[in-house]
Amino acid sequence: MELHIHLIGGKGLTDQLYQQLHEAIEHGHLAVGTQLPPTRLLAEQLQVSRKTVAEAYARLGADGLLSAVVGRGTFVCAHPQSRERELQPVTLAAADTLERWYRRAPLLGRSALQAPSRYDFVGGLSAKAQFPFDQWRACLHYALRRSQHHSERQVPAQGLGELRAAIAQHVAFARGVQCSAADVLVCNGAQQALDLIARVLIEPGTCVAMEDPGYPPARHLFQALGARVQSVAVDAEGLCVEQIAEGTRLIYATPSHQFPLGMPMSQTRRHALLARAAELGALVIEDDYDCEFRYQGPDSDALQRLDRHGLVAYVGTFSKTLLPELRLGYAVLPPAVLRAACVAKHLSDWHSPSLTQWALARFIDEGHLSRHIRRCHALYTARRERLLARLEGDLAPWLRAVPASAGLHLSALAAPGVDIELLVRLARQVEVGLYSLAPFFVETPVRPGLLMGFGAIERLDIDPALDRVRDALHSLS
Template sequence: MPVSESMISGLIGLNRADDEGLVAQLTSQLRSLIAAGRLARGRALPSSRRLASDLGVSRNTVTYAFEQLAAEGYLEASHGRRPVVTIDGAERIEAAGAVASRVRSARPQLSPWASQLRQTDWPMSYQAPQKPLRPGHGDFREFPNEVWARCLRHSAVRAARRELGPVNRTRLREALAHYLATSRGVRATVDQILILPSAQAALTLIAAALVRPGDDVWVEDPGYPGAAAAFRASGARVTGIKLDEQGMQPMPGMAVPKLVFMTPSHQHPTGRLMSLARRTAFLRSSRPGKTWIVEDDYDGEFHYDSRPVPALQGLDAHGRVFYVGTFSKAMTSDIRLGYLVVPPALVSTFEIAQRHIGLIASSHIQEALAEFIADGHFLAHLRRVRRLYHARRDHLVEGLERHLGEVLSVEVPSGGIQLVARLKRGRADQAAVKRLVDAGVETRALSSLALGKPCDHGLLLGFAAWRESEISAAVRTMASCF
């Protein structure tokens, strides 16, 4: 039924406690009245002053709502005049419905890249909100948000005086070059370091710039699905290389690939550390300019039992290694920052590619992070959480061995944020994961990380993100499920 002018305010109910602001609430309620045909084409709405006073809100609230609806084509609003409804709601809805159903039934012709990505199970969909012992995270609750907020504020205040231009901010590159050299043995000049929104962005950039259809790429098996997905999408022939105690094994006799992807600090998912001998064997078998190695050091900051083995990149004298890192694990994944150390011969190509794809991280955040690192907060945070995660790893291992020792065999990683517990009997890890998730423990099936036919069945369990009391409760739940 059409509504008279005096009734309009009576049909609107605004809630100041609602997370959705007053403007958004008013806009959406007026839009619904028009769409339902209750405010018909040609009807003048009350003036912003009158509606504001009837609703007890500021005049700006009403003006912003009118402007939004005018921009969407529902109203015509000109200065000094009452806004007028310009469409017939019923017609608009019918037309929109017809278009939507045509769009749904049409088959879009996707690029090979997008078609390939649609076939992968990555990024996987996790339960939200996360449950203990979801793998792949540090404990965001431990992040010093007050200190970070100060760095963000300083960055914002300095923004007006900042040099515009460099997409990879010099202060952050310098801070990273120093940190990577002293902590990870990475040898890089400042211009070799690109700042990106994530480690996954670094893999996408490498795939886009180097991989041609049919190129051979080796990845670890089981391994990190995001890497296989990025290289396959560019048309690579991806081969999974099995692991032994020292991680990925070089494959004498196999055709030399264009690219080898590995996680030598803590193999994802097993957590195994690649020995120095194995690292040099890979370097020896990679011909400069022909085979590139991508070293993903996603959680190399976390080592507990021994001093960290220096990065493969630092052992390479011929510029064959890309070094990928992320702040998602060491700080928080909300920060959306990663980096890529590019071999010298490819720096300018990668800078061009980075700008073309638009993989550019916010200068604001880059500057804040540069201060966070330069003032020592990053290392202080790492020192603190490293102690915490070490204790949590031991707590989880102890709990699993004590309560589930008969069914699970735990592979204790020397570092990292997660561990693998293999099923001693049976090969039904996916069914076990489902049972556990239903009971409130979130894990990932080892077999789902296999590239080829899965040969190992087990659970990938995160320990870093969970307090000892949460870990104990999760282990008790697991024990009741098995």
């Protein structure tokens, strides 16, 4: 390493070097465990005698700040008491705005401070062990080769053309979405897609309608941008369209697998939603977050396929089908919104990582994505069937599954008298992670129940876990 040392004049060099190193350690610029350069090398860099450096090191060692390890080198071993910065705090003019951001704590999933349980029914996670890491590694090598001959300036904010074409072909086949590569915007996950769409449509006071219960990060996002969010109830057919208020500019919905309850939106309700959006001139965000995994009934195409007026923005993600760590999602946008969203994307982060885009395009083109989905479909089907069998069997006196035909989770509503919050606490005591539906409700009365993800729990772990849940329910009874 090269230290930032500046020695002045030709006298007192040892004292100068000692003082500057002492201050660097004291202020944390040289962390504990940092290896300092050998005395000969540092002397050459500073153009001083080796004796000068050795004496400075020796004095720091005597102070307990450095330690010499024979055969390895000299290391920072401790910090003296840091000086307290003499600050005179001034209240920021934006303090109220910052306070509003502090209050937007994430409500979805496990607490960052909460360790995962041995048996975990967390929603939104897939079977990471099934991911084809070897094929992905080969695609990354291909991406590195491509990047050698590709200028970063040639990557558009909208995304690499090769990846957009691969996505368009995939969603047309898997979800019936009508689009071409020109309609696709590549994003850093579905959350950025939501952010970009909302950013170009929402102004302070804009009315946004969304499902209640619904997806908390979307609600927080809309509110953070200044929107007035209207909570619209859902029933067995999905979003209650007749409740959408006049003046609504944006509608957020999960028609294929309502989040979190799970039921699909009926065809009648879908047509009603599109008709209402046309009356209002409102854009509908269709969040199709995990519907590539379907298990029963006829395949239901995306809402976007029914759109005849360019009012549906279709949002998808690879976090559920592949890996959350990829942080890649996409939006299929109508022309009126696409251009503005691309400008917002450019201002936000220029473009999504090009190496990952090259790799994913290759991964899709070589058929790895389709094979992975087919392989995981069989896995998730077995897990879902086992979970349903228990919910319809010995757990039926306490829990009732909400009908759902797709996705990576089921919701189970509680029978009257079952204390779900207490059940969640009791289950955690026996190493079972359960998750209440309550945090997803805002204005609609809470329907007590559980969101039960089966993407990340092994098939053979489901019965032992639910045996413990059953025992906890017996104790509650």
